[in-house]
Amino acid sequence: MLTQAPKGTKDVIPSEVYKWHFVEGIIREICAFNGYREIRTPSFEHTELFERGVGETTDVVQKEMYTFNDKAGRSITLKPEGTATAVRAFIENGIFNDAQPTKMFYFTPCFRYEQPQSGRLREHHQFGIEAFGSSDPSIDAEVINIAMTLYKRLGISNIELRINSIGCPSCRKEYNAKLKEYLKPKLTSLCETCKGRYEKNPLRIIDCKEEKCKAQITDVPFMIDNLCKECSDHFFDFKRALDTLELEYKIDPRIVRGLDYYTKTAFEIVTDTIGAQGTVCGGGRYDGLVADCGGPSTPGVGFGLGLERLLLVAESNNVQLPKPAYMDIYIANMGAAAGEVALKLVNALRGQGIKADKDYMGRSLKAQMKYANKISARFVVVLGDEEISTGSIKVKNMSDGSEASISIDELAGFIKSK
């Protein structure tokens, strides 16, 4: 136990972290180009936020949250998703008073007490986007375009964008009545969970994976065919905006999303290459959420994108994530006097913006060379009694083996010029 990470958690070790740095770098760049700025928020919130925001009937809230009382007896929950927290911060900091829209992104850990499997952890990390203040369908498309641009930039191709509209409170209410009427005679043949869903959230029955439920609802009416004028206009313009951005999509009337806050646009980006958990990005519009959480009525749209899954898809696509050479120069040193000079030299080089390292293991020269090679140092300088007394050194270029003789004072300039 002592030396084992808790179930469903993973270390990113130094030799692997470059992958994360690379994708995070691309994400920051894309966000900057699209006008999204980073927001950093706590890893835990008051439990009520998620109960209210995510929805009390959802699986996430009912059985997956890490909830505990702190020492003062407050009920605290480790965030299971990012949107509720972003909404809370938007309200609490009065960001709605600024010029709208508010476009922000974040990286956040998310915690859900689930059975781990491929592409699913108890702690995973999401890149999220939230755009508040605009109900313009083009911003729905923009948000999706950010995710699609990311996949494209990474060279991920075997993914599919699926969209749907799940209406607004007014047309959903009418639709729910219609749906319940349709389901009523079939109720006894549905699975137990769907019987429960019938009253609380009948929309979810459409998404049930049980064969017996699927068989019952082959001709079920879909939300998308029962939208009110406003919602269907929004969906129409949303599709046009996707076309304008040249994003391919498939309309999937069964997308309902497992979080209660969605209205109008709902979408998923899926792949079939990383196992059963193929949803690689999910999101949509949530026009009622800010008001539900106690803020001024404000529309919003966003998504969550799992970084662990992103790396899995990248791997399944054989995407080569560039591994940077992490050391500019290695100082091979021999003898006590050289050790001291090397320490000083390395420190001076670092101060001038050069990644420099030296021997700490008392290794032979040959072993130091091997080590320099292993850490893919670009240059090596051998420092011994002779170099110290003359002040003249040879800089070896490790990629072609060539050596240049320079004075020790010229070293920093030499490295920088290469």
Added chain:
RNA sequence: GUGGGUAUAGCUCAGUUGGUUAGAGCGCCAGAUUGUGGCUCUGGAGGCCGUCGGUUCGACCCCGAUUAUCCACCCCA
């Protein structure tokens, strides 16, 4: 919460129809004559064969339990 697979070196995995000293490849460390890496060769370190219990003269191997892990269901990123 439910079901199935797996558990042997840092990693990926062999293996013993139950018999005394547990193996490989990679990785790590060292060496192959003077102060120079990548290739090659040689050597070395490193395993109470997940844990507990049972069967047996004897268990890493068979049985049970337990824990962990992987995959899948539900749901989600």
